[in-house]
Amino acid sequence: MSLRTKFTETFGVEHPIAQGGMQWVGRAELVAAVANSGALGFLTALTQPTPADLANEIAKTRDLTDKPFGVNLTILPTINPPPYDEYRQVIVDAGIKIVETAGSNPAPHLPMFHDNGIKVLHKCTSVRHAVKAQSLGVDGISIDGFECAGHPGEDDIPGLVLIPAAAAQIEIPMIASGGFADARGLVAALALGADGINMGSRFMCTVESCIHQNVKEAIVAGDERGTELIFRPLRNTARVASNTVSREVVEILNKGGQFPDVQELVAGVRGRKVFDDGDVEAGIWSVGTAMGLINDIPTVGELVSRIVTEAEELISGRLADMLEVDDEENVA
Numbered sequence: 001m002s003l004r005t006k007f008t009e010t011f012g013v014e015h016p017i018a019q020g021g022m023q024w025v026g027r028a029e030l031v032a033a034v035a036n037s038g039a040l041g042f043l044t045a046l047t048q049p050t051p052a053d054l055a056n057e058i059a060k061t062r063d064l065t066d067k068p069f070g071v072n073l074t075i076l077p078t079i080n081p082p083p084y085d086e087y088r089q090v091i092v093d094a095g096i097k098i099v100e101t102a103g104s105n106p107a108p109h110l111p112m113f114h115d116n117g118i119k120v121l122h123k124c125t126s127v128r129h130a131v132k133a134q135s136l137g138v139d140g141i142s143i144d145g146f147e148c149a150g151h152p153g154e155d156d157i158p159g160l161v162l163i164p165a166a167a168a169q170i171e172i173p174m175i176a177s178g179g180f181a182d183a184r185g186l187v188a189a190l191a192l193g194a195d196g197i198n199m200g201s202r203f204m205c206t207v208e209s210c211i212h213q214n215v216k217e218a219i220v221a222g223d224e225r226g227t228e229l230i231f232r233p234l235r236n237t238a239r240v241a242s243n244t245v246s247r248e249v250v251e252i253l254n255k256g257g258q259f260p261d262v263q264e265l266v267a268g269v270r271g272r273k274v275f276d277d278g279d280v281e282a283g284i285w286s287v288g289t290a291m292g293l294i295n296d297i298p299t300v301g302e303l304v305s306r307i308v309t310e311a312e313e314l315i316s317g318r319l320a321d322m323l324e325v326d327d328e329e330n331v332a
Contacts, residue, residue, distance in 0.1 A: 002014065002015070002308075002312075003015065003016050003186075003190075003308065003311060003312065005173070005190070005195040005196055006172075006173040006195045007140065007173040007174075007175055007195035007196040008195075008196070009173075010119065010139060010140060010172075010173045011040055011068070011098055011119060011121070011139075011140065011173070012068050013038060013039060013040045013067075013068060014038030014039075015037070015038045015039045015196075015304060015307075015308050016175070016186070016190070016195060016196025016197065017039040017040070017186070017196060017197055017198075017199065017304060017307065017308070018039060018040040018041075018042070018121075018142070018175055018196065018197070018198040018199070019031070019034045019039060019040070019041045019042060019198070019199060019200070019203040020042055020072060020100055020102075020123065020142060020177065020198045020199075020200055021042045021043075021044040021045075021071075021072020021073075021074055021100055021102065022044055022149075022150075022200050022203075022204065022286070023044055023046065023047055023074075023268075023271075023286070024044075024047055024210075024211070024271070024272050024275050025044065025047070025200075025203075025204055025209060025210065025211060025275070026041075026042055026043050026044030026047055026072060027043065027044075027047060027057065027210050028043070028057050028060040028061040028064060029064065029208045029210060030203065030206070030208045030209050030210060030300065031043050031061050031065075031069050032061050032064030032065040032069070032208075033064075033206070033208040033299070033300035033301065034069070034203065034300055034304070035061075035065040035067035035068060035069040036064075036065050036067055036300075036301065037300050037301045037303075037304035037305070038067070038304060038308075039304050040068065040069065040070065040098065041069045041070070042069065042070045042071060042072040042098075042100045043057055043058065043061060043069065043070070043071045043072065044071075044072045044074070045071050045072060045073045045074075045087045045090075045091070046073075046074060046082055046087070051083065051086040051087050051089070051090045052090075054071070054087060054090050054091075055090045055093070055094060058071070058090070058091075058094045058096065059094075068097065068098060069096075069098070070096060070097075070098030070099055070100055070121070071091050071096050071098075071099055071100070072099070072100040072101075072102065073087060073088065073091070073099060073100070073101055073102075073109070074101075074102045074103045075101070075102070075103040075104045076103040076104070076151075088109060088112060088113075091113075091118070092112065092113070092116045092118070096118065097117060097118055097119060098118065098119050098121065099113055099118055099119070099120050099121070100120075100121045100122075100123060100142065101120055101121070101122045101123070101138075102122070102123035102124075102142075103151075105132075105136075106120060106122045106133060106136060106138055107136050110136060110137055110138065114137070119139040119140070120138045120139050120140070121138070121139065121140040121141070121142055121175075122138040122140070122141060122142065123141075123142040123144055123177065123198075124141065124142070124143065124144065124153075125143075125144045125145075125148075125151070125152055125153030125155065126153055126155050126157070126162075127143075127162070127165050127166045127169060130143055130166050130169070130170055130174070131169050131170070134169075134170055134171070134172055138172070139172060139173070140172055140173040140174065140175070141166070141170055141172060141173070141174040141175070142174075142175050142176075142177050142198050143159075143162060143163060143166045143170075143174055143175070143176055143177065143194070144177040144178050144198075145157065145158050145159030145160075145162045145163070145176070145177065145178035145179060146158045146159075146162075146178065147159060147178040147179030147288055147289045147290065148177055148178030148179065148200070148239060148288050149200050149201055149227075149239050149240070149286040149287050149288035149290075150200070150238060150239060150286050150288075151236070151237065151238050151239075152178065152229075152237060152238075152239055153237070154235055154237060158178075158179070159176055159178050159179055159189075159192070160192070163176045163189060163192040163193060163194050164192045164193050166193075167192065167193025167194065168193070173195045173196075174193075174194055174195055175189075175194055175195060175196040175197055175198050176189040176192070176194035176196070176197050176198065177197070177198040177199075177200075178288060178290075179288060179289055179290050180197040180198065180199050180202070180290060181199060181201065181202040181290040181293035181294055182202075182293055182307060182310070183306070183307045183308075183309075183310030183311040183313075183314055184310075184314065185197060185290075185293075186307055186308075186311045187311050187314045187315060187319070199290070200286075200288060201219065201287050201288040201290045201291055201294065202290060202293075202294055202303070203300065203303075204216070204219065204287070205219045205220065205294050205296075205297055206297060206298060206299060206300045206303055207297060207298065207299045207300070208299065208300050210275070211275040212274075212275060212276065212277060212278030213278065214278030214279070214280060215274060215275060215278060215280060215285070216297050217297075218241070218280045219287060219291050219294050220294060220295060220296065220297065222241075222287070222291045222292070223291065223292040224289045224290075224291065224292025224293075225242075225292070226241060226242050226287070226291055226292075227239050227240060227241060227242055227287060227288065227289055227291070228240055228241070228242045228246040228247060228249075228250055229250070230246055230249045230250055230253070230262075230266070230284070231249075231253065231259075232250075232253070233253045233254065234253065234258075234259060238284075238286070239286070239287075239288060239289075240284050240285060240286050240287065241280065241284075241285050241286070241287045241291075243280060243281050243285075244281050245265055245266075245270070245281065245282075245283055245284055246284055248262075248265060249262045249265050249266060249284070252265075265283075265284070266283075266284045267283065269283075270282055270283025270284065271283040271284045271285050271286075
């Protein structure tokens with residue numbers, strides 16, 4: 001038995017599960033393991049310091065898997081914008097066939113990607129942005145609820161409402177992001193109208209994830225309350241792990257501080273240090289409320305297999321058993 005959806009058919013993968021782009025985390029070892037498990041993994045383009053480094057990371061991933069995988073290109077306002085056009089050219093030249101876009105309007109990227117046979121999965125945090133992206137011609141939507149790590153937008157709509165609200169207006173394949181970590185979430189997402197799920201925090205906490213073991217153990221030890229929403233007063237909200245640094249950022253901004261007052265605290269180099277060195281208090285690092293559902297550090301293969309098997313058992317077992325056939329139906 002297998003779960004076949006519009007997402008698996010359009011993007012050519014076995015299971016309706018994706019590992020979306022994660023800064024400092026979406027690297028060759030993890031992405032290849034996700035691909036080998038039958039799910040869809042994404043390298044994070046901007047984790048690589050230069051376009052040439054991205055080309056090398058794509059080649060490294062291809063050495064580890066012959067299954068489909070994609071590249072995430074997140075376009076966010078930054079002080080010194082990276083050379084997006086060069087990263088995009090590397091993706092095309094490398095023959096990548098799936099790209100996850102996020103952060104801003106995907107329109108400028110679609111002609112080049114589509115002209116080269118690349119399918120675009122666009123990540124957004126609201127129904128209106130999903131509808132707009134669909135009208136622009138993207139090939140799939142990743143709808144990202146308030147539970148997610150990273151940027152949940154400013155609407156604060158959790159998946160239980162956001163997913164069916166989007167499903168009512170989205171006809172192309174749509175996967176659900178934010179708060180997913182197990183089979184129950186996958187089955188719930190399918191019931192709400194999605195064609196699969198996207199997991200970030202859950203894939204961070206696997207054997208093949210490159211982040212430090214201390215961080216993985218902190219995720220296992222943490223619960224659903226262990227995050228902070230930073231940059232709320234600046235209307236650029238981000239969900240990150242609760243630690244001394246993130247709590248200080250929240251306090252400064254709540255007292256009327258501006259971005260320059262917290263710039264040093266939230267520097268990306270400090271966040272990378274958390275993942276590389278394992279000091280979970282060294283800087284800001286992203287994790288979602290799904291942390292409360294993560295209780296072990298399996299291999300990616302074990303994780304995906306477990307989720308798919310348990311999802312199939314939930315659908316054909318527990319849920320099917322709730323259906324009562326009354327006597328009149330039996331006679332008919």
